[in-house]
Amino acid sequence: MKLISQLSREANIPIGTIRFYEKSGLISGTTKQGVTSNNYVYYDDEVTEKLRFIKMAKAVGFTLAEIRQVIDAWYQKELTKASKMEVLNLKLEQIDTKIGELKAMKKQIARCKYNIENGLSQ
Structure with a gap:
């Protein structure tokens, strides 16, 4: 203790x-x-x-909020291995989605920067 x-x-x-x-x-x-x-x-x-x-x-x-949903069950061995894998796989999917969104945002910002540098935009 x-x-x-x-x-x-x-x-x-x-x-x-x-x-x-x-x-x-x-x-x-x-x-x-x-x-x-x-x-x-x-x-x-x-x-x-x-x-x-x-x-x-x-x-x-x-x-x-997500951690709160699983932490007690995770530590009290209430979640099966399959359930734990499901939680983690869902988070991986969410991360992949976020990566896609960030890549699209990066591409848009790079396009704006290019346009400004080359006088294509005011």
């Missing part, structure tokens, strides 16, 4: 972000039973793993 400062260092995530994830229901800690002199919240290793999952999922384009 670790305190939020230890968790922050271990997961390399700011304390404020961890608190936000906790308020959002993505993670949760526990208090020690019978201790009333402080409000310390303790986090177990599963929380560390969830934070790493959240960080990885955000890095590849998952939104927090």
Whole structure:
């Protein structure tokens, strides 16, 4: 069990972000039973793993809403291998669509730049 400062260092995530994830229901800690002199919240290793999952999922384009939909089921082993693959395949399709949109935007910007450089547009 670790305190939020230890968790922050271990997961390399700011304390404020961890608190936000906790308020959002993505993670949760526990208090020690019978201790009333402080409000310390303790986090177990599963929380560390969830934070790493959240960080990885955000890095590849998952939104927090999407992460919220799957994180508990993913960690409670409720999702089958096929279900996990379906979630990931859907995200890959969304990324491919976004790449196509970005390529089209890049082409349009390059065309505008060319026109400006060659006096074809005011």
